[in-house]
Amino acid sequence: MKNKKVLDGMTPYKPGKQIEEVKEEYGLSRIVKLASNENPFGHSEQVNTTISHMLEHHIYPDGYATELRRTAAANLNVKEEQLIFGSGTDEIIQIIGRAFLYPGVNTVMAAPTFPQYKHSARIEGAEVKEVPTVNGCLDLSGILSAIDDRTNVVWLCSPNNPTGCMIPKDDFYAFMDKCPEDVLVVLDEAYYEYVSAEWNLRVLDHLEQYENLMVLRTFSKAYGLAGLRVGYGIASETLIRKLDVVRGPFNVSTIAQKAALKAMEDDAFLEQAITRIHAIKQSFEHFLDSIGWDYFESHTNFLLISTPISGERVFQYLLENGFIVKAGEGLGAPNTIRVTIGTETDMQQLQEVLYQLHLKLDKEQSM
Ligand SMILES: *Cc1c(COP(=O)(O)O)cnc(C)c1O
Numbered sequence: 001m002k003n004k005k006v007l008d009g010m011t012p013y014k015p016g017k018q019i020e021e022v023k024e025e026y027g028l029s030r031i032v033k034l035a036s037n038e039n040p041f042g043h044s045e046q047v048n049t050t051i052s053h054m055l056e057h058h059i060y061p062d063g064y065a066t067e068l069r070r071t072a073a074a075n076l077n078v079k080e081e082q083l084i085f086g087s088g089t090d091e092i093i094q095i096i097g098r099a100f101l102y103p104g105v106n107t108v109m110a111a112p113t114f115p116q117y118k119h120s121a122r123i124e125g126a127e128v129k130e131v132p133t134v135n136g137c138l139d140l141s142g143i144l145s146a147i148d149d150r151t152n153v154v155w156l157c158s159p160n161n162p163t164g165c166m167i168p169k170d171d172f173y174a175f176m177d178k179c180p181e182d183v184l185v186v187l188d189e190a191y192y193e194y195v196s197a198e199w200n201l202r203v204l205d206h207l208e209q210y211e212n213l214m215v216l217r218t219f220s221k222a223y224g225l226a227g228l229r230v231g232y233g234i235a236s237e238t239l240i241r242k243l244d245v246v247r248g249p250f251n252v253s254t255i256a257q258k259a260a261l262k263a264m265e266d267d268a269f270l271e272q273a274i275t276r277i278h279a280i281k282q283s284f285e286h287f288l289d290s291i292g293w294d295y296f297e298s299h300t301n302f303l304l305i306s307t308p309i310s311g312e313r314v315f316q317y318l319l320e321n322g323f324i325v326k327a328g329e330g331l332g333a334p335n336t337i338r339v340t341i342g343t344e345t346d347m348q349q350l351q352e353v354l355y356q357l358h359l360k361l362d363k364e365q366s367m
């Protein structure tokens with residue numbers, strides 16, 4: 001058939017192992033999934049209270065997400081017209097691709113970074129220019145040099161997934177000042193809520209100054225609503241109007257809109273979860289220090305850890321012991337694993353399993 005040729009050389013997103021599948025395969029009774037950077041403490045109780053009462057699903061959602069939009073605009077101190085909501089940030093990435101990318105133009109991004117930028121760009125037929133990270137951090141001068149007359153979009157993920165590195169504030173604004181004004185810069189802040197005040201780019205305060213800047217945020221990560229699929233973008237009214245042409249009319253479900261609204265109102269849940277996750281991460285880092293495994297400094301709820309054997313092998317070992325993590329090989333970061341920070345108990349058990357692996361590897365080495 002006459003599909004886009006590029007699709008023939010591409011593969012669908014390979015979902016991580018599902019918990020039930022792993023239990024059966026390895027005869028395990030309990031599996032802990034630390035692979036997709038979800039919030040181990042779930043989400044605000046208020047979300048349950050609201051959506052459990054929603055019983056009628058025969059009406060289309062509000063295509064403008066009016067109520068959520070109003071609250072989000074007020075909280076973020078932007079105009080309602082500066083927001084676009086999507087079925088996860090993933091959909092907004094697709095929308096940007098559809099609106100800005102086509103054969104003959106290119107798009108610039110770091111490597112490794114969030115894989116959906118490249119995936120959607122390739123489908124649109126645009127050339128993808130990747131600039132290697134340096135110690136896990138974005139090489140902004142390398143990215144600047146990669147921009148040419150045919151560059152339509154630059155993707156900056158900060159903190160970067162899978163490394164966790166943040167762009168320092170001064171570097172970011174110096175980059176914006178040098179980047180051509182007709183190149184769209186997409187700043188993906190999926191882990192924004194985990195970033196400390198001193199590292200916060202406070203990018204919403206500068207949107208008026210940079211018409212070519214768009215920010216992405218999500219309810220999937222710290223807010224704990226990954227299963228409901230809501231993310232959003234913030235940019236100038238002009239840009240949002242263009243993207244809204246591409247957006248499907250009912251792209252965010254009614255339940256997702258309500259849940260996101262409630263989640264946004266519950267600051268206490270968010271704060272507690274984040275504080276707890278940071279503390280668990282710190283104690284996990286101490287453990288890694290104690291066994292001499294390196295990791296990248298992370299401003300998120302995950303750690304990219306350098307492994308003494310391949311990431312795939314550590315992944316497999318952990319799988320057999322009841323933990324699902326991500327092998328770095330699949331993320332463009334060989335000899336690493338990416339581990340989402342889980343609850344205190346889950347991480348304690350993970351540490352015990354990793355410690356056993358460490359002893360085993362030490363023994364093998366001394367033989
Ligand atoms: C998880 C993630 C997203 C996508 O989140 P959605 O669930 O689609 O909202 C986007 N960018 C980065 C960097 C992520 O880690």
